[in-house]
Amino acid sequence: MVRAEGLSFGYPGRTVLRGVDLAVRAGELVALIGLNGCGKSTFLKLAAGLLTPSAGRVLLEGDDVARLSRRTAARRVALLHQAAPPVPGLTVRQLVRQGRYAARGPLGMLREGDDEVTSRALADVGVTGWADRPVDALSGGERQRVRLAMALAQDARLLFLDEPTTYLDLRHQLEVLQTVVRLRAERRLTVVMVLHDLNHAARFADRIVALRDGRVAADGAPAEVVTRRLLAEVLGVEGRVGIDGEGGWPVCYPDHPLDAFQLLRNENHIH
Numbered sequence: 347m348v349r350a351e352g353l354s355f356g357y358p359g360r361t362v363l364r365g366v367d368l369a370v371r372a373g374e375l376v377a378l379i380g381l382n383g384c385g386k387s388t389f390l391k392l393a394a395g396l397l398t399p400s401a402g403r404v405l406l407e408g409d410d411v412a413r414l415s416r417r418t419a420a421r422r423v424a425l426l427h428q429a430a431p432p433v434p435g436l437t438v439r440q441l442v443r444q445g446r447y448a449a450r451g452p453l454g455m456l457r458e459g460d461d462e463v464t465s466r467a468l469a470d471v472g473v474t475g476w477a478d479r480p481v482d483a484l485s486g487g488e489r490q491r492v493r494l495a496m497a498l499a500q501d502a503r504l505l506f507l508d509e510p511t512t513y514l515d516l517r518h519q520l521e522v523l524q525t526v527v528r529l530r531a532e533r534r535l536t537v538v539m540v541l542h543d544l545n546h547a548a549r550f551a552d553r554i555v556a557l558r559d560g561r562v563a564a565d566g567a568p569a570e571v572v573t574r575r576l577l578a579e580v581l582g583v584e585g586r587v588g589i590d591g592e593g594g595w596p597v598c599y600p601d602h603p604l605d606a607f608q609l610l611r612n613e614n615h616i617h
């Protein structure tokens with residue numbers, strides 16, 4: 347469904363990704379983890395065709411995303427990314443309806459069914475009651491859920507979610523993650539999401555991919571990947587890992603951040 351081959355990218359003066367190879371199968375739910383600034387958002391933007399790689403490529407359903415028109419790419423993949431501030435006065439329904447861009451004709455006219463898909467996306471995230479409220483009058487967490495509805499309104503088979511639980515209280519974090527899991531099953535979506543909470547990644551994802559120093563440092567099922575070593579070498583944290591008694595997934599108990607000397611020692615273990 348998504349295949350990154352030798353994907354490299356840098357901003358001026360800063361290399362971010364160094365030859366990332368990653369294949370995501372149809373229907374998978376993959377969590378992308380790693381330290382701040384390690385390139386997770388950049389990876390999603392490259393995979394959605396919003397940035398152009400300096401080397402390598404990303405195939406979406408077999409086609410190089412860089413060669414797809416903006417509209418074709420948007421029909422295949424919806425990306426919820428770190429948002430710009432909302433346009434003043436824009437209502438929730440108007441914003442979510444913008445997710446229908448991909449389905450519109452060349453003149454940008456709304457098509458039959460757009461209202462229905464928009465209403466369904468609002469309902470999926472449980473924000474129907476806010477449809478007529480201005481987005482700039484919502485709290486950070488409320489906006490985050492509206493932005494998820496906007497991504498869902500795009501009705502793409504591939505969903506890239508960049509920190510979908512940011513700003514959300516614990517209850518709504520769980521609600522959003524469970525919604526993603528449910529929609530993945532109901533609509534046969536393929537999902538790649540950046541998460542900072544390793545326990546959420548371990549519980550909700552089929553697979554965890556960890557980035558470090560512009561490369562894939564770990565890739566596998568949560569039970570294989572979530573180890574003390576991952577905590578130390580990828581996330582720079584000393585901690586313990588147990589198993590959830592009921593669910594059977596790994597659970598991390600972070601103790602403290604590693605100091606610079608310990609991190610340096612770990613670097614020698616990384617290949």
Ligand SMILES: Nc1ncnc2c1ncn2[C@@H]1O[C@H](COP(=O)(O)OP(=O)(O)OP(=O)(O)O)[C@@H](O)[C@H]1O
Binds near residue numbers: 358360362381382385
């Ligand atoms: N537009 C930009 N111009 C220059 N450098 C950038 C730009 N966007 C990101 N970077 C840099 O590229 C690196 C990777 O950024 P990216 O946003 O992909 O990281 P991330 O892993 O998603 O981080 P976070 O967990 O903090 O969201 C960072 O060092 C960042 O400062």
